[in-house]
Amino acid sequence: MTETRSALIVSHGQPSEPDPAERDLARFGTSVARALPGWHVGTATLAKPGALDAALAVAGPAPVVYPMFMTEGWFTGENLRNRLGNAPGARVLRPLGVSPDLPGLAADLIDDQIARAGWNPGETRLFLAAHGSGRSPNSARDTRAFAAALARHIALAEISVGFVEEPPYLADAATGIGERSLCLPFFAAAGGHVTDDIPEALDKADFSGLRLAPLGLAPAVPDLVARAIASDR
Known part of the structure; x- marks a missing residue:
């Protein structure tokens, strides 16, 4: 049996009103999942309290984490890695904005x-x-x-x-x-x-x-x- 791999797409979100951004990212994740048969694709914004922990609980200890950010920095580096403490095997990819494609x-x-x-x-x-x-x-x-x-x-x-x-x-x-x-x-x-x-x-x-x-x-x-x-x- 082929093991299902897990991916987690993470964005900053909107701290003042987190739910709409959370829903938008979930819809985006659904579009990504269509191109990734055999994968579980979860999503979470950093701005919505508890969203990342809930997504990690489903994704497991070693998801591939894709930052939906346009630049590298504190959010995609130290902050994100600290918040992935419950997933010690997580692999954080480079963010969207620096993709060579x-x-x-x-x-x-x-x-x-x-x-x-x-x-x-x-x-x-x-x-x-x-x-x-x-x-x-x-x-x-x-x-x-x-x-x-x-x-x-x-x-x-x-x-x-x-x-x-x-x-x-x-x-x-x-x-x-x-x-x-x-x-x-x-x-x-x-x-x-x-x-x-x-x-x-x-x-x-x-x-x-x-x-x-x-x-x-x-x-x-x-x-x-x-x-x-x-x-x-």
């Missing part, structure tokens, strides 16, 4: 949006709206690394980056980009930064380009995550 996926998404708009990639500017951090350089480092990798996949007029929590701030970075532009939130889910902070900043900047859904919600992301989990040895 993500820039190509994003390039395909952007190219499709540009074609739908009837634009030319070489005349189109991309604005990456990201989280950033006032305490650690990791978030900006990984965001800029993604932007550089993306530029190797698609030749745009410009790729610029702005942050919620550090300079260059969103509104400043988005000002004057022009009409033939796209804003792509470099976020794993549609939390408060995506639904509130980014639109507010774009309005302040008089941004007139296209506003895309966060990258983590791209239709091809569940398959990307499934491949990463399946390739773990």
